Amino acid sequence: MKILIPLKQVPDSTVRVKVAPDGTSVVTEGITWSISPYDEYAIEMALERKDADPSTVVAVVTVGPERSRDALRQALAMGCDEASLVRAEGAAPLAVARALAKVVAEAKPDLVLCGKQASDDDQGFVGPALAELLGWPHVATITKVVPAEGAVELWREVEGGHEVWKAPLPALATVHKSEKEPRYPSLPGIMKAKKKDIPERPLDALGVDVAAPTWTVVSMEPPPARGGGKILRDGDAKQIAERLATALRDEAKVL
Amino acid sequence: MNPFIGETERDLASAVAEWSGTLIPRIPAAEKEGTLPRDVIAELGRLGVLGMTIPEADGGLGASAVAFALVLEELSAAWPSLAVGVAVNSGIVAGSVVRNGSAEQRRRWLPKLMDGNGLGAFALTEPTSGSDAASLRTTARVTEGGWRIDGSKQFITNARYAPFAIVLARVGELDPERTSAGITAFVVPLDTPGVSIGRPERKLGLRASDTSALVLEDARVAHDAVLGEVGKGFAIAMSGLDGGRIGIAAQSVGIARRSLELARAYAKERRQFGRPIADFEGLRFSIAKAESDLAAARLLALRAAWLRDRGRPFTREAAMAKLFASEMAQRATHAAVQIFGGNGYMRDYAVERYARDGRATTIYEGTSEIQRIVIARSLLAA
Numbered sequence: 001m002k003i004l005i006p007l008k009q010v011p012d013s014t015v016r017v018k019v020a021p022d023g024t025s026v027v028t029e030g031i032t033w034s035i036s037p038y039d040e041y042a043i044e045m046a047l048e049r050k051d052a053d054p055s056t057v058v059a060v061v062t063v064g065p066e067r068s069r070d071a072l073r074q075a076l077a078m079g080c081d082e083a084s085l086v087r088a089e090g091a092a093p094l095a096v097a098r099a100l101a102k103v104v105a106e107a108k109p110d111l112v113l114c115g116k117q118a119s120d121d122d123q124g125f126v127g128p129a130l131a132e133l134l135g136w137p138h139v140a141t142i143t144k145v146v147p148a149e150g151a152v153e154l155w156r157e158v159e160g161g162h163e164v165w166k167a168p169l170p171a172l173a174t175v176h177k178s179e180k181e182p183r184y185p186s187l188p189g190i191m192k193a194k195k196k197d198i199p200e201r202p203l204d205a206l207g208v209d210v211a212a213p214t215w216t217v218v219s220m221e222p223p224p225a226r227g228g229g230k231i232l233r234d235g236d237a238k239q240i241a242e243r244l245a246t247a248l249r250d251e252a253k254v255l
Numbered sequence: 256m257n258p259f260i261g262e263t264e265r266d267l268a269s270a271v272a273e274w275s276g277t278l279i280p281r282i283p284a285a286e287k288e289g290t291l292p293r294d295v296i297a298e299l300g301r302l303g304v305l306g307m308t309i310p311e312a313d314g315g316l317g318a319s320a321v322a323f324a325l326v327l328e329e330l331s332a333a334w335p336s337l338a339v340g341v342a343v344n345s346g347i348v349a350g351s352v353v354r355n356g357s358a359e360q361r362r363r364w365l366p367k368l369m370d371g372n373g374l375g376a377f378a379l380t381e382p383t384s385g386s387d388a389a390s391l392r393t394t395a396r397v398t399e400g401g402w403r404i405d406g407s408k409q410f411i412t413n414a415r416y417a418p419f420a421i422v423l424a425r426v427g428e429l430d431p432e433r434t435s436a437g438i439t440a441f442v443v444p445l446d447t448p449g450v451s452i453g454r455p456e457r458k459l460g461l462r463a464s465d466t467s468a469l470v471l472e473d474a475r476v477a478h479d480a481v482l483g484e485v486g487k488g489f490a491i492a493m494s495g496l497d498g499g500r501i502g503i504a505a506q507s508v509g510i511a512r513r514s515l516e517l518a519r520a521y522a523k524e525r526r527q528f529g530r531p532i533a534d535f536e537g538l539r540f541s542i543a544k545a546e547s548d549l550a551a552a553r554l555l556a557l558r559a560a561w562l563r564d565r566g567r568p569f570t571r572e573a574a575m576a577k578l579f580a581s582e583m584a585q586r587a588t589h590a591a592v593q594i595f596g597g598n599g600y601m602r603d604y605a606v607e608r609y610a611r612d613g614r615a616t617t618i619y620e621g622t623s624e625i626q627r628i629v630i631a632r633s634l635l636a637a
Contacts, residue, residue, distance in 0.1 A: 077270075184274040187267050187303035187316050194263065 001147060001169075002057045003046040004109035005080075006100050006130070007039035009064055009071035010120040017222075024217040035071045038115025044178035045145060046113055047079045053147075057081050061103050063088050063096045069198060076193035077185030083196070088203035094212035095203070097129035102206045104134060109170065111152060116141050116174040127174040137167040141176040259321055259557035267318060268325035271304060275333035282334050285463045286608065289455060291340055291374075296416065299341065300371020304330075308345045309353060313365045320498070320560035324505040328553075331509025335612035336463035338509065340374045342502035343412045347495040348375035351421055351440065355483035355491050364442055367418040376417035376445075378408040378469050379492050386625050388423075389434040389489055393471065395424035395441060401477040404441060404449075407470050410619075414452050414467035419444045422471065423488050435489035440482040449474035460611030497570050499620045501563065504556035504576035510613040511549050511580075511587035514606050515542065518591040521598075538594060545587045552580035571633040578626035581616035588613045 011017065012032040020027050035043070043060065050056040059082040060075040062068045072083035086099050104112060112134075114127035131138030143162070144155035154165045154173050167173075185193070203210060230247070232240045249255040278295060285292055299305050308323050309315025318326075323346065330338035349368045352361060368375045384390045393406025404424050411420065420443050427437040443450060453468030483491050519542060522533035532538055555576035562569040588610040592599035599606050617623045 184302060185270055186301060187270065187307055187318065189303075190266055190270055191263070191316065194266075 001049065001053070001055075001111060002059065002107070002109040003049065003111045003113060004104060004107055005039065005042045005046055005058070005060045005075070005113050006103075006126065007043070007060050007062050007071060007075060007115070008036045008118040008120075008126075009033045009062060009068035010036045010118055013037065013119065019220045019222055023219050023221075025220065033067060033070060035074055036115050036118045036120070038117060038119065038175055040115075040182040041178040042113040042115050042175040043075055043078055043080060044180060044182040045175055047183065048179065049145065049147070050079065059083065059107060059109065061086065061100065061107075063091055063099045063203065065089050069200075072198050073193050074185065076196050076198075077189045078183055079185075079189055083198045085198055085200040086203055086206065087200055091203060091210060092212040092214040093123060093125040094129060094214070095208065095210040097126050097133055098208040098210075098212075099203055099206050100126065100130050101133040102208055104130070111145070111169060112136075112172040113145075114172065114174045116176050124174070127172065131172040134170075134172065137171045139165050139167055139171070139173045142173045143175075143177050144179060145173065257554075257557065259554070259561045260325065261319075261321070264319060264322040264325055267307070267322050268329050271302070271326045272329040272332070274298075274302060275330055275337075278334055278337070282463075282605075282608075283602075286336065287462075289462050290465070291337060291416065291463050295337065296340075296374060297371040299337075300369060303369075304341060305345050305371060305374075306349075306365075306369030308349050309365050309369060313353065313361050315349075315365070315369060320501060320563040321557055324501055324556055324560040327502050327505040328509040328512070328556075331506040332513040333509075334463075335506065335510055335609070336461045338506050339461055339464045339615075340413050340416070342499065342506060343377055344368055344374040346502045347377045347499045348421055350498050351377070351482065351491055351495045352442070354494065355440065357479075359479065360442065360482065364419060373418045374413040374416045376411050376413040376420035376469070377495065378411050378414075378420045378422045378443075380410050381407060382409050386622060387434075388492065389438065390429075391423060391425060391438065392429075393422065393424040395426050395439055397426075398475065401475060402441065402480060404443065404471045404474045404476065407468065409468050410456065410466050411469045413465055414445070414469055415455065415465040417445050420469060421482060421491075422469075423492055424471075426485055437486050438488040438492070439485050440488035440491045441476055441480045442482055443471070443474060443476055443480065445469075447474050447476060459614055460608065461615055496620055497573050498563065500573040500577035500626070501556060501559045501569075503616055503620045504552065504559065504573070504580035507577075507580035507584035507613065507616045508549065508553045508556055510609050510616070511545070511552070511584045514588045514591035514609040514613075515545055515549060517604075517606055517609075518542065518594040522594055532594070541590045541594065545590045548583045549587060552576070552583045555579055571630055574621070574626040574629040574633075577616075577620065578623050578630065581613075582623060584613040584616050 012034040015031045018027040046058045050058055058080045060072055060080050061084050062072060063086040069085055072085060076083050117124035128138055139154045141156055142154045143157050146153040151166050151168045152171060156163045232243050303316050306315035307318040311317040327338050327342055330341055352364050379388055381391050395402045395404045422441045422443045423438055425437045426439045430436050449472045451470045456466040522538055523531050525532045559569045559572040559576045562572055591606040592610050595604055595606050598604050
């Protein structure tokens with residue numbers, strides 16, 4: 001089975017996000033970039049299939065700027081077999097989905113696993129849009145994939161239990177979580193990944209329509225600074241408890 | 256930027272740094288219990304850390320001494336007890352087998368040092384021979400099927416986790432004029448009848464690292480258990496220690512670095528007299544001095560590793576790095592505890608543990624005094 005994972009490079013979850021002076025973007029200078037966490041789960045899920053069946057081929061692709069090569073390299077170090085880059089700056093989500101549809105048509109995977117959303121803009125758009133463009137079955141927010149004769153069983157967590165869906169191949173699923181935490185790259189994996197070629201082409205070369213409706217950011221603001229705490233001092237325990245209960249109800253409105 | 260570090264070496268070290276950071280919540284319990292969790296050793300195997308010094312032809316990664324020093328620095332920054340286990344397994348033990356083992360010995364023993372099922376041990380020290388290692392009393396005698404080994408070894412790192420130990424024993428009588436003569440290195444599986452492991456030592460620091468005695472009573476090993484040549488074991492031990500000293504220098508750097516990182520963060524946060532204590536000059540000077548010494552120690556350690564990678568002599572440089580870095584770590588951890596004040600004396604803060612763990616670095620793999628002897632001997636040779 002061949003599994004393709006379109007991934008996105010996003011600011012690392014440890015980055016302290018700062019709004020840029022233009023008020024409509026965040027400062028990206030000097031920050032650490034990583035594979036979006038849900039995409040990492042998708043990679044782990046695919047690599048678990050590969051652990052179970054070594055004939056599985058796991059490929060990753062990204063539509064993004066030159067720096068996203070590092071994310072592809074990281075995926076190779078984790079154990080993915082192939083990686084390719086479609087170079088684009090700020091492509092609209094629909095253009096990304098169209099580019100990926102082209103990549104999927106060439107690579108002919110049996111299964112496409114997308115993170116359920118990217119952790120930077122949280123749109124959750126590309127996965128379902130890609131399935132729609134391909135005309136493939138789409139199952140959202142899965143937690144497990146089990147191969148079944150010419151098809152896959154896709155597990156989803158639902159309130160109080162789980163559902164098992166079955167989709168004929170080829171199919172696309174978006175991943176909520178893998179069974180295990182994403183693996184750390186091994187040192188031999190890092191060395192191997194360094195030697196692998198990551199083919200690259202510009203978005204224009206794919207001949208897809210890049211015009212797409214998109215949104216415009218009007219303004220970005222950090223959350224308001226938190227006010228100082230309040231210390232209740234005077235009175236005995238009972239009086240303080242009463243004032244605390246009143247404050248929680250009337251001021252904090254949490255009771 | 257650092258002239259001794261290549262891009263690959265930096266990438267390997269940062270991968271290990273990222274992984275070892277996830278261990279931090281588990282450290283207090285493991286230190287209290289006095290064991291390295293088996294799954295952590297297994298993961299070190301899966302990650303290829305245990306085999307990183309072993310050549311590719313033998314199934315390892317064949318990474319440079321610089322890369323290994325950086326990895327030990329990162330492991331030590333996270334968890335010194337774990338780093339010691341790896342330093343012994345992948346530095347001294349693996350290095351001794353790689354440099355001195357026959358093709359058959361390498362094929363047989365090296366996989367056991369990288370599969371994550373255990374950590375190898377190196378048994379040189381005895382109750383009556385520490386710095387004077389050549390005076391060891393363990394004996395090996397030829398028997399019908401091979402060798403019979405008898406003796407007591409002390410302070411053996413990884414003894415309880417080891418699939419085998421390299422045991423240094425004397426073949427023939429002790430010659431008081433040439434004490435190192437006759438010393439031979441043997442590969443001894445620890446499930447050999449007659450081999451027993453003593454109770455774990457209770458140490459000031461490095462409590463999750465195993466340090467135990469090893470007793471050999473009529474322990475029988477085959478002829479092919481001899482590593483290198485009969486009578487050449489002391490040279491094997493000494494060359495193992497040369498490399499090991501780079502490892503301890505790197506470990507000292509890791510311990511000092513993390514202690515000072517913690518101290519800096521605390522100094523900026525902790526307020527006294529209405530301002531962060533980082534504003535006070537006494538403390539600022541302490542940090543400035545400690546960080547400068549740390550940078551120097553790191554360069555010394557990497558220089559020794561870099562020379563080794565180029566096949567150049569590095570005995571003196573390794574001894575200098577070990578001497579300076581381990582002494583530096585004492586001052587750095589002392590300064591860190593001081594900056595934390597009362598909190599630094601409490602077990603709830605990691606600097607307390609780093610101060611205890613770091614204390615061993617001026618002692619094992621040759622005390623500071625022995626390093627001075629090694630350095631002076633090389634400088635003042637006739």
